[in-house]
Amino acid sequence: METMVNIFLYGKKYQVPSNLTIMCAMEYAGYQLVRGCGCRNGFCGACATIYRIKGDRELKVCLACQTKVEDNMYIATLPFFPLVKQVYDMNEIKPTEQIMMQLYPEIYACIGCNACTKACTQGLNVMQYIAYAQRGEYEKCAEESFDCVMCGVCSSRCPAGISHPQVGILARRLNGKYLAPACEHLEDRVKEIENGTFEELLEGLMQKPIAEMKELYNNREIEK
Numbered sequence: 531m532e533t534m535v536n537i538f539l540y541g542k543k544y545q546v547p548s549n550l551t552i553m554c555a556m557e558y559a560g561y562q563l564v565r566g567c568g569c570r571n572g573f574c575g576a577c578a579t580i581y582r583i584k585g586d587r588e589l590k591v592c593l594a595c596q597t598k599v600e601d602n603m604y605i606a607t608l609p610f611f612p613l614v615k616q617v618y619d620m621n622e623i624k625p626t627e628q629i630m631m632q633l634y635p636e637i638y639a640c641i642g643c644n645a646c647t648k649a650c651t652q653g654l655n656v657m658q659y660i661a662y663a664q665r666g667e668y669e670k671c672a673e674e675s676f677d678c679v680m681c682g683v684c685s686s687r688c689p690a691g692i693s694h695p696q697v698g699i700l701a702r703r704l705n706g707k708y709l710a711p712a713c714e715h716l717e718d719r720v721k722e723i724e725n726g727t728f729e730e731l732l733e734g735l736m737q738k739p740i741a742e743m744k745e746l747y748n749n750r751e752i753e754k
Contacts, residue, residue, distance in 0.1 A: 535601040552594035552605060553577055566609025572596045575679030578608040578651060591649050591683045611682030613693040618700075625704040627666030634697050637664055639690040646684035646694055652677050656684045656694050663697050669709055671701035 532547040537555060546555040553567060568574035577594035584602035594607060616633040623629050630637065637660050646656035659674035675698030684694045722728065735743065 535599055535603075537599050537602075538604045540606060541604075546599060548599060548601075550599055552579055552581075552592070552597050552599055552603075555599045556594070556605075556607075566607050567595070570595045573679060575651070575681030576609065578611070578681035578683045579605060580608055580683075581605045591651055593651050593679075593681065608681075608683060608686060611686050613680075613682055613685055613696055614691075615693070615696050616700075620703055620707055623704070625666070625668050625708045629704075630663050630666065630697070630700070633700065634663075634693065636690055636692050637697055640664070640692060641690060643689065645687040645689070646692070649683045649687040651681050651683055652679060654678060659698055659701070660692065660694060663701055668701045668704045671698065672705035675699075675701060 532549070534545045535548045537544055537546055537552075537559075539556060539559060539561070544555070544559040546558050550558060553563065553570065557563060566577050568576035570577075572593055572595060575593065579592050579594040579597070580589060581592065582589055582604045583600055584604065594605075614634070614636075618633060623633075640657070640660055642657065644657050646660070647654070647658070650656050654677060655674060659671045662668070662671035662674060675695075678695050678698050680695040680699070682695060685692060688694070735746075738746075
């Protein structure tokens with residue numbers, strides 16, 4: 531017999547197997563997940579979730595596809611948070627301190643409460659990469675924010691209204707276009723693609739059965 535636990539989804543009580551993730555438990559309980567779910571492997575950030583265990587005052591955050599249910603877990607999903615996403619042309623902006631001030635001036639209203647870091651579902655030092663962005667240290671900001679999955683939980687807890695994921699992605703774009711060393715190998719490969727070098731190979735792959743595709747992928751030669 532499976533061990534069952536009690537969970538509360540939007541205030542309603544359900545009994546579900548204890549070995550399920552929150553996402554699977556929601557489906558077990560009869561919820562049809564058409565929003566707030568994506569890759570189901572912890573990469574897309576679509577299933578941001580807030581929960582609290584009965585008797586514990588701490589409010590916790592996680593990704594529903596990666597977190598197992600616990601007994602007396604009160605759950606509320608956060609499938610979308612309205613982040614501020616500014617529009618810009620990467621060919622026109624430059625990696626100056628002023629560009630961050632123009633596009634995301636709210637980062638300078640940070641009060642250092644560290645709520646963003648405590649809320650991060652990936653365990654990132656969010657307040658630190660915002661500090662790097664404030665100083666125009668985009669290489670450091672890009673590195674510190676690299677594993678962000680854009681779930682938006684950090685922003686939902688921010689009293690200054692900072693859109694941390696958008697700040698991080700701008701820093702990574704600035705770093706990639708202007709600051710990181712050029713990669714000759716990548717440039718050569720892009721030229722090969724543009725010249726149609728791989729079109730015949732791709733056409734051949736598209737005609738292969740799925741099982742053979744998986745076999746080729748699993749036994750591919752990985753560059754070092």
